[in-house]
Amino acid sequence: MQLKPFIAVLPNTAGLTKIKTTDQNWSAQDEQTQADSSYYWYELTQNGVHQWRLIARWPENQTVSTMVPADINTVLYPKQPVIEMLIDDWVGHFPKALEVTDDAGVTHRLWQITDTTVNTDITEALAPVQPNKTWLTTTSTPLVMLVADSEWAKFKTPVTVPTHLIKLALKTP
Template sequence: MQIKPFTALLPTASGLTKIQTATTDWNADDQHVQPGESYYWYELTHNGIHQWRLIASWPVDQTVTTMVPGTINTVLYQQQPVIEMLIDDWVGHFAPVVEVTDPQNVTHRLWQITESEVNADITAAMAPVTPQKTWLTTVSTPLVMLVATTEWQKFPEAPTIPEQLIAMATA
């Protein structure tokens, strides 16, 4: 997969409040640019079940094979022990940069991977991985959420991702 780190827009305190209350009147004060290009570990928790995703930049000239068409497409891949090891190491040592529970009682947590060596390891580990095919969308998207098939199966229905949880910063 041709993924790479990216510079993200994340919600500020006021943005998190708007996610918690499903308020849609977003403005510039509700988000800020995170420093540096990074991958993001994303954990969703609903009814005590946790699901892990990796958010990455995707080449804009590629269409993506997806499970969930949307602002950030969700791409399935076969389980990668290297990625799981990196998740465990990172999450175990650092606090999330975003943590919010939405009105559907889904908790969303994001960890920014700030070490260039870890980002390089993720890029290298995912390069030979072929996404699994489900439904094809012809929409090219700048960000993807990569989910191992075993993780995807944890929820009978995919939780909704708040639209303003994370976005790619534009130059």
């Protein structure tokens, strides 16, 4: 997969409050742009069940078929021990970028991967991985969430990602 780190826009404290309360009155004052290009580990928790995802920048001209289009498309891939090891070894070493529980009772946590060596390792580890093509996007999208097949199966119904949780910065800070 042709993935790379990216500069993200995340909600600030006011934005997190709006996500918690499903306030749709969103503005630039509810956001903060991160300083560096990074990948993000994304953990969702509902009723004690956890699911891990990796958020990355996706080639904007990458398109194939999908079942679930969204602002951040979900790509299923066969379980990769290297990726699982990277998550297990590194997630606790990076700053938690945010944590918020939405009105559906789903807790969303993001960790920014700030080490360039680890970002390089992720890029290299994912390069040969072939995603399950039935779950890729039909529309060109800049961000993608990668989920291992076994992780996706943890929730009976897919959880919704808050609209303003994370997005690609249009320009560098």
